[in-house]
Structures are given as structure tokens and as C-alpha cells.
Amino acid sequence: MTSLLKKIDHINIVVENLEEVKQFFISLGFEIEDRSKLNGEWISKTVGLEDVVAEYIKLALPSDTASIELIQFRNPPLVKNLKNDKANTQGFRHVAFQVSDIKKAVSFLKKQGIKPESSIQEYPPTKKKLVYFKGPENILLELAQYGETA
Secondary structure: OOOOOOOOOOOEEEOOOOOHHHHHHOOOOOEEEEEEEEEEEHHHHHHHOOOOOEEEEEEOOOOOOOOEEEEEEEOOOOOOOOOOOHHHHHOOOOOOEOOHHHHHHHHHHHHOOOOOOOEEEEOOOOOOEEEEEEEEOOEEEEEEOOOOOO
């Protein structure tokens, strides 16, 4: 059977403070690919909300084809989900980034005041090293390093 889908295009994250979250991802090596104001009938129909006024930034890693799109709604106002910060909450959970040196990546984040949720753990069947952390606005992120030398 031929797959209907070709690849993951992007992950969309709705944020309260677009500039703060953008700067965080840029500090990890992301680059801005697009930035725009979103308003008008086309976006309102697309997202199923009336009178949408928003701003978005598309960010990507130079070595990847998938991107992260951050969106900040001005209208209608942001709806906060304050109970969505645990790994066992139903729905979208986290974005995982593959790294070549997980210890170096964790050290970098700690220097920015971002604490990992645990020490680096290992998934025994694949020797994958991983650690979760919360970025700005409690966005749950994972670092993953694969292989025997992880």
C-alpha cells in the first residue's frame, strides 16, 4: 500500500509570548524561515475561529526539513490550559530533538537556567539516551541521543 503521507511538515505551538519562545528556539540553533501576520477570512475559516488576528514565526534547523511554527493569537484571545504539563496528560505531549552530545546539550540548557526533569536516562533495547525538560511556557521537550557511544 502506498502511503498517503510524504513526511512531517511542521509542528504548531500556540504561545503567549512569541518573542520569548522564538528566542529560546533560536538559542538551540533554529533559524527563522518565515514570519507573518495572520488575519482575514482565509485564516478564520482554516482554524474555525471568528475574526482571527495572529502572528506566526516558522523556525527550522538547517539540517532538517520539518519545522516548528509558533503562533500567538491576538484575537480571539489565548485559551490557557494550565493542566497540560504532565507526561500522562492526553493529547500532544512533546517535541523530541536528536542530538549528537546529550551531555553537552543538557549543560547548555542548564546554563540558560533550564533544568531537566531528571538525569539523563537510557532506553536499554536501543541504548538511546534521553532527557525531558520544559522550555518557555512549559513546552515539554526531549533530547535524544542514539547509539552505543551515547
